[in-house]
Amino acid sequence: MNGLTPSSPDIQAIPVNECHEPLVDLTQCSDLRVGPPPECPETEPDYCWVRQGVRDRLIQAQALLPEGIYLRLYEGYRSAAVQQMLFVNHLAQVKQDQPDLSDQQAYVTSTQLVSAPSRPDGTINTPPHSTGAAVDVELVDERGTVLDFGMEIADWSRVPPTLCESDCAGLSEHAQHNRQHLLDVMQRVGFVNYPQEWWHFSYGDQFWAYMVGQPVAIYGRVNR
Incomplete structure (x- = not known):
């Protein structure tokens, strides 16, 4: 990955050929489970919505799981406004925890766990969750x-960042197995994982396009 995040210039440079696929509400899908609203109350109106093609792949992933084990959505779509709020809050926390970082270093560090809606120079970015392409599951x-x-x-901001990584060392055998099982199932139906977050997967966004070698993304920013 070489430190690439969804906010990295190489990712954001990938063009988007928007397919105009609608957002759909996963609470209306009997084949999938949706958890309670995430810890940020502002996400509650939107978190259970994803692109239709993403929903279809989640259903396929569920079908691959053994009896008694279920895929559950933690969070899907985020509006640009909510994404901006989350990034600003996380950036402030990073600066507080690591006061020796320059503004640029703090920005880059913050983007490892929260995609930035814009760059320091004001250029607009496209965070995966704001496209309806990304899911935390x-x-x-x-x-x-x-x-x-x-x-x-929910503890992502309170634990060492290395613990969030998909291939984190030092986990129990059960935890390692469960992370790998989730990864295998999601990859089998076309999702890509963001390695800094074991729970984050996407299909159709710029990060997905980069990871699978597609010249364009099919999902861009969308308003619900």
Whole structure:
């Protein structure tokens, strides 16, 4: 990955040939499970929406799981305004935790876990969640209990960034197995994983296009 994030210039340079596929509400899909709203209340109106093609692939992924194990959406679509709020808050936290970083270093560090809606020079970026192409997902059992992944998604800003990485070392055998199982199932139906976040997958956005060698993305920024 060489430090690439969805906000990196090489990713953002990939053109978008918007296919105008609609957003759909996963709470209306009986084949999939949706968790409670994420910890940020501003996401609640939108978090369960994704592009139609993303929904179809999530259904395919669910069909690959063993009986009694379920794919559950943690978060899907985010408006540009919510994405901006999350990035600004995270950037402020990074600057507080690492006061020796320059503004540019703090910006780059922040983009490792929260995509930036714009660059320091004001150029507009396209965060994956604001396209409806990205999903944060986990596996749960029949009771709705999240399987052991070594951490809860909601704790992403309170744990060492290395713990968020898909191939984090030092996990328990169960946590390693569950992360790999989720990764295998999602990749089999066409998603790509963002390696800095074991829970984040996308299909059709610029990051996906870069990872699979497609010349263009099919999903750009969209308003719900």
